Amino acid sequence: xxxxxxxxxxxxxxxxxxxxxxxxxxxxxxxxxxxxxxxxxxxxxxxxxxxxxxxxxxxxxxxxxxxxxxxxxxxxxxxxxxxxxxxxxxxxxxxxxxxxxxxxxxxxxxxxxxxxxxxxxxxxxxxxxxxxxxxxxxxxxxxxxxxxxxxxxxxxxxxxxxxxxxxxxxxxxxxxxxxxxxxxxxxxxxxxxxxxxxxxxxxxxxxxxxxxxxxxxxxxxxxxxxxxxxxxxxxxxxxxxxxxxxxxxxxxxxxxxxxxxxxxxxxxxxxxxxxxxxxxxxxxxxxxxxxxxxxxxxxxxxxxxxxxxxxxxxxxxxxxxxxxxxxxxxxxxxxxxxxxxxxxxxxxxxxxxxxxxxxxxxxxxxx
Numbered sequence: 001x002x003x004x005x006x007x008x009x010x011x012x013x014x015x016x017x018x019x020x021x022x023x024x025x026x027x028x029x030x031x032x033x034x035x036x037x038x039x040x041x042x043x044x045x046x047x048x049x050x051x052x053x054x055x056x057x058x059x060x061x062x063x064x065x066x067x068x069x070x071x072x073x074x075x076x077x078x079x080x081x082x083x084x085x086x087x088x089x090x091x092x093x094x095x096x097x098x099x100x101x102x103x104x105x106x107x108x109x110x111x112x113x114x115x116x117x118x119x120x121x122x123x124x125x126x127x128x129x130x131x132x133x134x135x136x137x138x139x140x141x142x143x144x145x146x147x148x149x150x151x152x153x154x155x156x157x158x159x160x161x162x163x164x165x166x167x168x169x170x171x172x173x174x175x176x177x178x179x180x181x182x183x184x185x186x187x188x189x190x191x192x193x194x195x196x197x198x199x200x201x202x203x204x205x206x207x208x209x210x211x212x213x214x215x216x217x218x219x220x221x222x223x224x225x226x227x228x229x230x231x232x233x234x235x236x237x238x239x240x241x242x243x244x245x246x247x248x249x250x251x252x253x254x255x256x257x258x259x260x261x262x263x264x265x266x267x268x269x270x271x272x273x274x275x276x277x278x279x280x281x282x283x284x285x286x287x288x289x290x291x292x293x294x295x296x297x298x299x300x301x302x303x304x305x306x307x308x309x310x311x312x313x314x315x316x317x318x319x320x321x322x323x324x325x326x327x328x329x330x331x332x333x334x335x336x337x338x339x340x341x342x343x344x345x346x347x348x349x350x351x352x353x354x355x356x357x358x359x360x361x362x363x364x365x366x367x
Contacts, residue, residue, distance in 0.1 A: 031068055038064040038166040042159035052147040053154050063159025066126075068167060071236035075167045079160040081126035086156055088123075089114055089133025090149050102139050110134045179233045179253045182226040186260045187304055189222050190267050194301035197271055201294035206283040212275040219271075223264040230257040259362035263304075266355040270297070270348050277344045284341045286334075292327040293345065296352045299323050303356060320356040324349050 039061035046057030067079040092114045100106050114131035123130070137149055193216060200207050200215050207215060233250060274293070277284035285293065299320045306316055327349045331342050 034166050034170050035065045035068045035163075037170070038068060038159070038163045041166070042162040045158060045162065046155050049151075049154065049158070052144060053151040056148070056151040056155050059152055059155035060159035060162070063156035064163040064166075065159075066156075067160045067163040071232055071238075072164075072168055073235045073238040074232075075164055078124075078126055079164055081123050082129055082160060083153070083157055085123050085126045085129035086133045086153050088117055088120070089130040089135075090137050090153065092117065092130070093134040093137035094145065094149065097138060097145050106138060107135070110138050176233060176250060176253055179226075179229040179257060182222070182229040183253065183256045183260055186219075186222050186226045186264055189217065189219060190260070190264055191301045191304035193217055193219060193267055193271060194297045194304065197267075197274065198294040198298035198301065201274065201278075201285075201290040201297065203290075204287065206278045206285070206290070209275075209279045212279065216271050216275060219264045219268045223261055223268075226257055226261055226264075230254055230261075255362060259358050262358050263355045266351045266358070270351045270355075273344055273347050273351075277341075284344050286337070286341075289327070289330060289334075289345050292323065292330055293348050293352075296320060296323040296327055296349065300352055300356050303359060314360065317356055317360040321353065324353045324356075 042060035042064040043057050046060035047054055049057075063082065066082055067075045069075045069078060093110050096106050096110055111131050111134065114134035117130050118127035120127065120130075133152070136152065137145070140148065196215050196217070200212070233254060237250070274285075278290065299316070303316045303320055328346065331337075331345045331349070334342070
């Protein structure tokens, strides 16, 4: 099987795996079930509160699912932000109600002030609660303003507490599923990028600038998703009752993410170097150098897609090292070439070597 076929086969297997495990293991499945459970419990508890708070049980489920996030630390943080926003919004509306009846001008005033207060940085994404709470207090409180405000804040706080309790006790998330998906995605995309790079370098002439843009993909978006997923998985450990049980799997996933993120950076740097300096309009690499670089890129793609055990001294890693060494030796032997062209070729070689060693070191340590 050729490297290109292996890359496509790996991509197909990855997509099939993600499809089959996506529904049952996707974190949103558990989050949906927990949100539903928390909302139901919050409603029931809301109806048991003393009057007049029990007249508004529907605010409890609102507080419950508002704080249901994929990590427990995020849920706690957002719960505190929500309650803060509610109190600020209520505080905006109460003085207005003491002076005027609800009307067009008072709505304009309250919503304007509350919206301006959304700029408070500590409240973050929950700042939308400020004008919402202010508007509710202004228009829906009726004659019993104090009772409505108390019920509103207490019921939402009750729901938030229920949501936090459910999220911390019922399968508290560690965000490993999304992290493993991101790792698999970046690995497949890096291999595909290397294969495309090798095909372009193996040509008899350098591609044009327009052809390069069509040949090579963008690794920055999947790399950033990987970085975000790894960061969220780290945050998920805070206060999580399952963290000790899943310490080893999480450590392996985070190590894989770190290695793949570095490799994606290196391969992207190789791609940019070649795309910018080896164009048909102004070729920087002679064809022999380009073909040797192509061999190195293709052998690294094979390493990225193989299911064999990979370590620093494995056969496939040795092949990549030998092809990179051949590229370096060829550049050093051709001292008559312009220094800039030689530097570009050496940059490609060094980054390919760094990439394969990073991958081999990680795979060898976690074999």
